[in-house]
Amino acid sequence: MRSENEPGGRKEPSFIEQARRRQIVAAAIDTVAEQGFGAASLAAIARTAGVSKGVISYHFSGKEELMEACVEGIYTGIAERVVPKLEGLAPLEMIREHVLAVAHEGLTHRDEMLAVGEIVTHLRRKDGSLRYGVADNEVLYQGYEHMYALGRSEGVLREFDHRVMAVTLQASLDAMFGYWVAHPGSDLMAHAEQLADLVVAAVRNPGGSA
Structure with a gap:
């Protein structure tokens, strides 16, 4: 998911500016x-960052x-951490490991998962429409389709x-994290094992090899 507000005509930010943006x-x-999306005002974020609101602006x-x-x-x-775990795996192993690796992201980067869920659910454009929707999952769908095409080419x-399965998988992952957030005591990795x-x-060829 990329920003709609590309900095047209602006010079490349300096190393210090990039570091400040990351902060x-x-x-x-x-x-x-x-605090949740609604309470996360620029003033509140500035306090967390230890800077003035003007620096954020x-x-x-x-x-x-x-x-x-x-x-x-x-x-x-997430992509930078998950993709290397899938390299070199056979197609079925890749499909399974992908689900487990994404779930592991929730355990090791819980705040990021909570934040992205809040933002995707609540962020709206100036006209009141939701900023993020199913159309923004296109890159994810294409990645899943690539895995499936590889498995089909090898006969497994x-x-x-492929598109129906990709949409179904992403919806299942979203639901998995949604349930985990709503029920913090649930076992995320056990859920992921079952989903995997x-x-x-669902995708295995009964007549193919593993």
């Missing part, structure tokens, strides 16, 4: 995770752009509509 984004994530045009930077940073971080996956088993069973 503000990290503070915004912590504030949203702890210098780097971001407003709360919308800052929240978009949070979402982009969170998803980029049955024939099925279901996904593999």
Whole structure:
């Protein structure tokens, strides 16, 4: 998910400016995770970051752009940590490990998961429409479809509509995290194990090799 507010015509930010932006984004994530989207005003985020509200306004045009930077940073971080775990795996192992690796992100980066859930649910454009929706999952869907195409080419996956499965998988992952947030005592990794088993069973070619 990328920001809609690309800095047109602006010079490349300096190392110090980039570091300050990262500091503000990290503070915004912590504030949203702890206080919720509605209470995460720029003033509250500034207090968490230990800077003035003016410093935030210098780097971001407003709360919308800052929240978009949070979402982009969170998803980029997840991809950078999860993708290397899938490299070199056989297709079915890759499909299973993907579910488990994403769930593990929830355990090791809980605040990020809480924050992104709050932002995606509540952030709206100036016209009142939700900023994020199913259309913003396109990159994720394409990644899943790539896994399925690889499995089909090797004969280990049955024939099925790759887009339908991709949409179903992402909805299942979202529901998994939603349930975990609503029921903090639930076992996230046990849920992920069951989900991974279901996904593999759904796509496996009974006549193919593992």
